[in-house]
Amino acid sequence: MSWRSYRANLANFPPKHSLAKNLPHSLQDLINSMDESSRRLLGMRHVFEAAILENTSADEPEAPPIQVINDVDDDPAPPWEFHYSNQMWHTDDVPAPDMQNLVSCKCIGKCDPKKGNCACAERQKQQANGTILDFAYDRNRRLKAFEYPIFECNELCACGDDCRNRVVQHGRMVTVNITKTVDKGWGVFAGNKRIPTGTFIGIYAGELITDAEGEERGIKYDQSGRTYLFDLDFHHLKSGNPNWTTKYVVDAYHAGNFTRFLNHSCDPNCSLYPCYVNEANIDKPHLAIFALRDIEPFEEICFSYWGNPNDLDGDNDGDEENPLDIVHSRCKCGASNCTGRVFK
Numbered sequence: 001m002s003w004r005s006y007r008a009n010l011a012n013f014p015p016k017h018s019l020a021k022n023l024p025h026s027l028q029d030l031i032n033s034m035d036e037s038s039r040r041l042l043g044m045r046h047v048f049e050a051a052i053l054e055n056t057s058a059d060e061p062e063a064p065p066i067q068v069i070n071d072v073d074d075d076p077a078p079p080w081e082f083h084y085s086n087q088m089w090h091t092d093d094v095p096a097p098d099m100q101n102l103v104s105c106k107c108i109g110k111c112d113p114k115k116g117n118c119a120c121a122e123r124q125k126q127q128a129n130g131t132i133l134d135f136a137y138d139r140n141r142r143l144k145a146f147e148y149p150i151f152e153c154n155e156l157c158a159c160g161d162d163c164r165n166r167v168v169q170h171g172r173m174v175t176v177n178i179t180k181t182v183d184k185g186w187g188v189f190a191g192n193k194r195i196p197t198g199t200f201i202g203i204y205a206g207e208l209i210t211d212a213e214g215e216e217r218g219i220k221y222d223q224s225g226r227t228y229l230f231d232l233d234f235h236h237l238k239s240g241n242p243n244w245t246t247k248y249v250v251d252a253y254h255a256g257n258f259t260r261f262l263n264h265s266c267d268p269n270c271s272l273y274p275c276y277v278n279e280a281n282i283d284k285p286h287l288a289i290f291a292l293r294d295i296e297p298f299e300e301i302c303f304s305y306w307g308n309p310n311d312l313d314g315d316n317d318g319d320e321e322n323p324l325d326i327v328h329s330r331c332k333c334g335a336s337n338c339t340g341r342v343f344k
């Protein structure tokens with residue numbers, strides 16, 4: 001079989017994607033059915049850590065294990081309210097990934113953008129209006145172009161797994177821990193190594209739902225004072241189209257990974273960028289989190305809930321007359337430029 005026919009075949013039979021209706025829940029159900037004293041046993045922390053490893057070892061084989069740390073109170077672990085996963089769980093009304101229309105390169109071995117025949121480098125260049133000359137990543141696989149959507153080489157590309165345009169798809173490589181904070185609930189902290197600017201940290205994973213479903217869930221979440229919804233409404237999707245409306249939303253409430261514990265900071269050290277791998281549907285990027293600056297050992301990792309600092313249409317709305325309305329609460333990020341309020 002030739003590479004061309006193999007590739008054509010794969011486009012017809014894309015890899016299976018995860019369906020929200022199949023989200024596992026037996027472990028949460030079992031633990032939530034236990035009496036309170038059993039649920040509060042310190043050993044539950046190890047069960048939580050083991051569940052993380054069990055559910056992610058296939059998609060982030062090189063990732064250092066995540067520890068759950070709590071020196072603040074006696075909660076052994078975060079609430080058992082979600083399935084830990086790096087996958088995107090599609091609800092029934094969200095289309096399957098579009099593999100048919102993927103742009104893919106024919107490079108053998110590692111892509112060499114200098115040769116001018118790498119379709120993936122050309123596509124990335126177009127998206128960046130020629131301001132970068134090849135991929136979104138530098139030779140150390142760190143993000144070098146923070147303003148643009150990222151297009152990685154994909155399953156239908158001929159290049160090898162070690163191509164430098166394959167970063168998000170290889171999963172997390174940095175150490176992060178889920179740690180209880182004094183006044184913001186659980187948060188995410190760096191391990192004992194500095195995380196350099198541009199390093200990939202993780203995917204904001206969860207259920208992929210329609211905007212209409214997101215609106216409905218949002219009302220309930222606002223009432224409960226905690227939301228894990230993230231609209232896929234990046235600048236490159238809206239630009240030049242005044243009638244554009246949000247089509248999809250990621251909800252990390254029922255499914256998600258450590259990124260659902262990232263707290264807000266008015267002076268963030270990371271941000272979310274749209275990244276496409278095995279998906280030609282422009283409205284369905286992955287939400288890939290990269291370090292905006294060097295993150296020091298043991299520093300809390302936070303993004304701005306108001307949007308990407310480079311994205312001019314950051315979502316800084318809300319009721320100015322009543323800054324602590326139903327969707328906002330007092331910000332405790334402690335930054336010198338703190339605006340005083342945060343989305344709940």
Ligand SMILES: C[S@@+](CC[C@H](N)C(=O)[O-])C[C@H]1O[C@@H](n2cnc3c(N)ncnc32)[C@H](O)[C@@H]1O
Binds near residue numbers: 184186263342
């Ligand atoms: C997506 S969750 C982040 C994880 C959360 N801390 C937890 O324990 O699950 C968002 C919630 O975290 C809290 N939070 C995040 N950043 C905050 C900040 N800068 N100040 C106060 N609360 C914050 C708020 O309760 C907010 O509704």
